[in-house]
Amino acid sequence: MELEYVTNIRRTLHENPEIGLKEHKTTALIKYELDKLGVQYDSPLNTGCIAYIEGRSQSAIAFRADIDALPIQEENDVPYRSKISGLMHACGHDGHTSMLLALIKRIKQAHEITPIRSTVYFIFQPSEESNAGANILLSSYEFRIKPEYIFGLHLQPEEEEGILLSKPGPITASATEYRYFIEGTTSHVANKHEGASAAEALTIVLNQLTHIQHYHLPGLDANIIHIGKLYAGEAINTVPSNGYLEGTIRTFKIDNLETIKLKMQQIAKYASQLTDNKITVQFSEGYPPTVNHEDAYSFMINAINKNIIQYNEIKVPYLFGEDFSFYGNFAPSCFLFLGCKNKQHITGLHTSTFDFDEKALLYGIDVMHQIFKRFEVEQ
Structure with a gap:
């Protein structure tokens, strides 16, 4: 059921890509799903939103997904091909958004049985590819409780499906x-x-x-x-x-x-x-460079279940830019990559043929859920 959910969300998003600060239909879909789940959210900007489930304590954690697409003409011959000429989800943000919605669904369902202790924020951030949307969002929003950690997860088609990657210190330029x-x-x-x-x-x-x-x-x-x-x-x-x-x-x-x-x-x-x-x-x-905070990185390492997902430490940082870096200036943060390459999907990010199998997203949902559950235990 979860695979069907993330697949449907991801493919709907993929068919309807929108560039930075113009993600109106994308935002409407996110809010529609949040309303169905009964999850509250704030809209500090015209696009994107910050959803949250309030806990009983004064502790908080946050997870971020980016929602914008790229000005690339898609060349994939698939049923869910982009319907918008010249625009494409060529960096996996449709997958990031789908994973975060699925994570919300898991936590909300558990919360209805046993109320959570810690407040958890789910950041649906616009305009990662341009305009430094993270910086704009952070400048426009005041968290009720400042998150102790902020985590972000990005698909990585250079690595095999289901492998989690990160490193302490600098990770993107x-x-x-x-x-x-x-x-x-x-x-x-x-x-x-x-x-x-x-x-x-x-x-x-x-x-x-x-x-x-x-x-x-x-x-x-x-x-x-x-x-x-x-x-x-x-x-x-x-x-x-x-x-x-x-x-x-x-x-x-x-x-x-x-x-x-x-x-x-x-x-x-x-x-x-x-x-x-x-x-x-x-x-x-x-x-600025994305630098994984020592405490946030250590917390992630101790949280993940290595019987469920293989973890590889990156030896050399990536030389691409990523606006998740701005969250590191606000709170201890950690950025992760999730391999999504398989025999059918081998092309890289920002290419006109980038695609992935949605079952890879289940690993990402598990990783974020494991991080949240460990945070709950320690509060």
Whole structure:
């Protein structure tokens, strides 16, 4: 019955994907299910919600699921294929939402027989893929009782179905976008010395960016300064009067990120002075690194039943960003990954053919339920 429940919810969500902060139908479905279960919820934002079951004590725990989809055209030939052109649940958020609803159903049914001691929050968070929805939600909501721990669970198609993965400390990287804007002075190529070439400035910036990791950051720290897009110039026979460069920075340590940003600004100043171009660099503050709190991680390890699910500790953090990181700034938190790869489903996250077998979700429901039950025992 539980497999049928999560399958129906997940496939309904999959057919009707919505991008960040526009998850209106998704939110309506979540609230419909909560109303059927008789579970209370708050709506601090226009989309998403925070459901809760109140306990008898002053202790609380929270579980989070993200609900938004991606601007990707689905290529899967399945009956539950996305009905919305150009949008797809390509990161498993439909599965995350389904698992959390199933967890609510389990806990609510038990609560009706024996009232729970601890308040439990279920966070249905909008806009993980963009806009830092976690940060927006936390800035807009005041918990009745601050959670002692917050847990999040994410599907991982690089690992076999039913394997749980995590690690203490950093588990995903920070994600910060940068953009260089270069303004030179054009002239005809015959009088190139009268111009100020944006292409020359862009070349200097490109060269110096590649030196930051080598010369200015600790050798054992993993950092990425990725160049994603660049251009300069207007015509084949004129000195380029404008240039542009954009990319993303991935780090695991905030002090490394600050060093990178400082060096980028210094590079802009140096290239500007040398080439007589006006150069500005802008940063779009993204997601800080997700760092599993030592206490929350230890609690999770002691809670899971390794006879039910295999646990593998990740040796190297992932270099993608994840806005679950903001919860770690609010309360001790721990982020987990659940393998969902099998012979039929082998493609990765954020691809047009990402899919999974819903039976993998049962492992995730069990893990979250085990964490909650241990929390109840210790209160």
